[in-house]
Amino acid sequence: MSLPSVAPAVSKVASQVASLTASPCAAAIVLFARLVTAVRGLWVGVEPVARQRVYYANHCSHGDVVLLWTVLPPRSRRVTRPVAGADYWMATPLRRFIGRRVFRALLIERGSTSIGSTPVGSTSVPAGKAAVERMAAALDDGDSLILFPEGTRNTGDSPLLPFRSGLHHLAQARPGVEFVPVWIAHLNRVLPRGEMVPVPLLCTVSFGPALPIEAGESGPAFLDRAHAALLALAREEQR
Amino acid sequence: MNAPPELFAVLGGAFALLVVATTIGQWLSRRRPVGHESPVIDNLNARINAWWAMVLLLGLACLAGDTAVILLFALCSFAALRECLTLTRTSRHDHRALTVAFFVVLPAQYLLIGQGWYGLYSIFIPVYAFLLLPILAALRGSTERFLVRVAETQWALMMAVFCLSHVPALLTLSIPGHETGGVLLIVWLVVTVQLSDVFQYVVGKLAGRHPIAPSLSPSKTREGTVGGIALAVSTGTALHGITPFSVTEAAALALVVTLMGFLGGLVLSAVKRDRGIKDWGHLIAGHGGVVDRLDSVLFAAPVFFHLVRYLHGVP
Numbered sequence: 001m002s003l004p005s006v007a008p009a010v011s012k013v014a015s016q017v018a019s020l021t022a023s024p025c026a027a028a029i030v031l032f033a034r035l036v037t038a039v040r041g042l043w044v045g046v047e048p049v050a051r052q053r054v055y056y057a058n059h060c061s062h063g064d065v066v067l068l069w070t071v072l073p074p075r076s077r078r079v080t081r082p083v084a085g086a087d088y089w090m091a092t093p094l095r096r097f098i099g100r101r102v103f104r105a106l107l108i109e110r111g112s113t114s115i116g117s118t119p120v121g122s123t124s125v126p127a128g129k130a131a132v133e134r135m136a137a138a139l140d141d142g143d144s145l146i147l148f149p150e151g152t153r154n155t156g157d158s159p160l161l162p163f164r165s166g167l168h169h170l171a172q173a174r175p176g177v178e179f180v181p182v183w184i185a186h187l188n189r190v191l192p193r194g195e196m197v198p199v200p201l202l203c204t205v206s207f208g209p210a211l212p213i214e215a216g217e218s219g220p221a222f223l224d225r226a227h228a229a230l231l232a233l234a235r236e237e238q239r
Numbered sequence: 240m241n242a243p244p245e246l247f248a249v250l251g252g253a254f255a256l257l258v259v260a261t262t263i264g265q266w267l268s269r270r271r272p273v274g275h276e277s278p279v280i281d282n283l284n285a286r287i288n289a290w291w292a293m294v295l296l297l298g299l300a301c302l303a304g305d306t307a308v309i310l311l312f313a314l315c316s317f318a319a320l321r322e323c324l325t326l327t328r329t330s331r332h333d334h335r336a337l338t339v340a341f342f343v344v345l346p347a348q349y350l351l352i353g354q355g356w357y358g359l360y361s362i363f364i365p366v367y368a369f370l371l372l373p374i375l376a377a378l379r380g381s382t383e384r385f386l387v388r389v390a391e392t393q394w395a396l397m398m399a400v401f402c403l404s405h406v407p408a409l410l411t412l413s414i415p416g417h418e419t420g421g422v423l424l425i426v427w428l429v430v431t432v433q434l435s436d437v438f439q440y441v442v443g444k445l446a447g448r449h450p451i452a453p454s455l456s457p458s459k460t461r462e463g464t465v466g467g468i469a470l471a472v473s474t475g476t477a478l479h480g481i482t483p484f485s486v487t488e489a490a491a492l493a494l495v496v497t498l499m500g501f502l503g504g505l506v507l508s509a510v511k512r513d514r515g516i517k518d519w520g521h522l523i524a525g526h527g528g529v530v531d532r533l534d535s536v537l538f539a540a541p542v543f544f545h546l547v548r549y550l551h552g553v554p
Contacts, residue, residue, distance in 0.1 A: 038321065040521060192331035199337040200317070202325040202520055
């Protein structure tokens with residue numbers, strides 16, 4: 001917050017107002033998502049219970065976080081934090097408010113992490129490590145996470161881009177947490193990249209079985225398995 | 240608001256029927272042994288519960304006046320269009336066209352009906368939307384599967400908006416000696432067509448043996464269809480008093496709308512089979528989507544509207 005330092009009281013009031021408005025905003029966002037997409041959660045492989053999880057999902061639209069969050073049970077919503085790019089969520093005051101106050105997003109500097117939107121080749125290892133450490137710390141606090149391991153929005157014809165390595169590093173760091181694949185269907189048609197007005201279409205969010213973590217598994221092998229599990233879920237949704 | 244007294248009588252009848260249905264449903268549910276699953280009975284009770292909500296909603300809208308009825312059907316069109324377009328294979332190049340379909344064409348159609356502008360609302364979608372939407376799609380420059388994309392979008396608009404809007408369009412007909420009765424025409428149409436669906440379902444479940452269209456809709460039977468339509472035509476005929484129709488006219492029109500409704504159900508079943516889905520959506524528990532519930536009304540409404548206008552309307 002870049003509020004004048006001469007007015008700490010103002011800052012405090014603003015912060016309190018923001019906290020108070022966060023909850024009605026969350027309700028409004030959920031209502032809007034339901035009005036436009038009539039979104040349904042399909043709990044195919046796991047139960048909708050408030051257990052600590054890392055939900056990893058396909059990423060086609062900025063609305064992905066909103067839809068996934070909408071279909072979570074309200075109790076889980078409060079403890080589930082999306083991991084998202086700081087460049088997008090800090091860009092305007094409204095996004096800052098929604099990202100930080102409503103979703104409590106774990107904001108990560110992009111272009112410097114293995115989760116962010118730059119290709120793997122340009123990943124700076126120390127920054128990527130720092131990002132995984134912050135995610136692990138959030139898990140240690142008891143929160144669940146929403147992760148988009150493709151690292152960027154998929155706007156091409158391929159159903160799912162290759163995964164970045166951050167998912168594997170996190171799984172290695174916290175092997176006790178459930179890693180749940182989540183397939184978000186049709187949202188790319190509701191709001192394609194570059195469009196402002198959403199087209200109302202029915203969306204579903206499918207939750208697959210938790211991915212068992214195998215001891216000593218290599219990064220590529222784990223990422224392949226996670227990738228395949230998410231694609232299998234997509235095929236199931238289409239049937 | 241000056242609701243015709245017949246409206247209360249019909250609503251009273253509908254609630255009486257629902258009380259009977261609920262009693263039977265609950266009795267069937269209690270009768271089965273503990274732990275014995277019966278998806279048919281559960282689905283029956285879900286359907287009955289949804290009927291309570293739908294009858295209440297339509298009843299309240301009718302009591303509240305023409306604007307409320309038009310608004311209710313505009314919302315139904317919105318939900319139905321959303322279900323139809325979800326099934327289409329549009330691409331991101333259709334985004335502009337789809338936005339216009341939802342946020343311009345749909346409201347415009349219902350505004351025109353609110354205005355009673357017959358000359359425009361009866362051709363607005365088949366002429367102007369039909370020409371405008373492919374123009375918008377073409378201007379985006381993508382030719383991939385162009386004909387499929389354009390045709391599917393247009394078909395969705397025709398079904399979900401154009402056809403359904405002919406139900407509230409009945410309010411705009413001026414029929415001598417039946418000045419306050421537009422809403423009763425809606426009630427007569429909806430009651431006849433929907434009761435036909437209900438009777439077909441009930442008779443089919445009780446006495447259905449021979450499938451009537453196994454490749455389209457395996458659950459529909461000859462016994463159910465004939466019995467259901469016969470019962471619905473009798474009801475429609477008995478209700479002729481709330482309409483400007485003679486007894487013969489009421490019987491003939493009831494036969495036309497129930498047959499159109501039955502055939503509409505088959506057509507929309509064919510679409511579902513083609514796209515490999517069981518239901519259009521999940522908005523109405525026990526029934527599926529809005530299109531699942533309204534499929535028969537979609538096909539019956541425009542034909543009914545034009546027949547009534549031809550027989551009794553004053554231009």
